[in-house]
Amino acid sequence: MKITVRFWSYFVDLTGCKQTCIEVDQGITLGQLHEQVCEQFPKLTAAKNSTLKVVDVDYQNSNFVLSDSNEVSFFPPVQGG
Template identity: 35%
Template sequence: MKLDVRLFAQARELAGAEHVSVELPDSSTVAALREVLAAQFPQLAPLSPNLLIAIGTDYASSETVLSPDADIACFPPVSGG
């Protein structure tokens, strides 16, 4: 399946794009998405294990199964005070 992924903050800066497309087998998980992002965009590899992945308006766990019509967004870890 082909997925369109929106990138935010440092992830967007490192990839040099607001949107990226990735190919994954059907029924792939968020963990697989992280791996493909790191492989396809090596500059994202340092962030990949800690990227926050949102599907729609909810953050997803590594085990969440993705669907072709998913609205996916990636955020680097956030800290604040």
């Protein structure tokens, strides 16, 4: 299945794109997708532990199982205000 992955804030600079489409196996977890994305965009690896992981508009943990209707976002800690 294909998952759309969006990047925000300076992750756009680290990856060189705002979003990408990644072919993954059925049953993949959010954590596994994150690993795959870090392999594809190695500059994200340094920020791996602080990366916030979102499915659609909700934060999820690494064990969340993705489906092909999901849109995933990865971004650094937020700074509103």
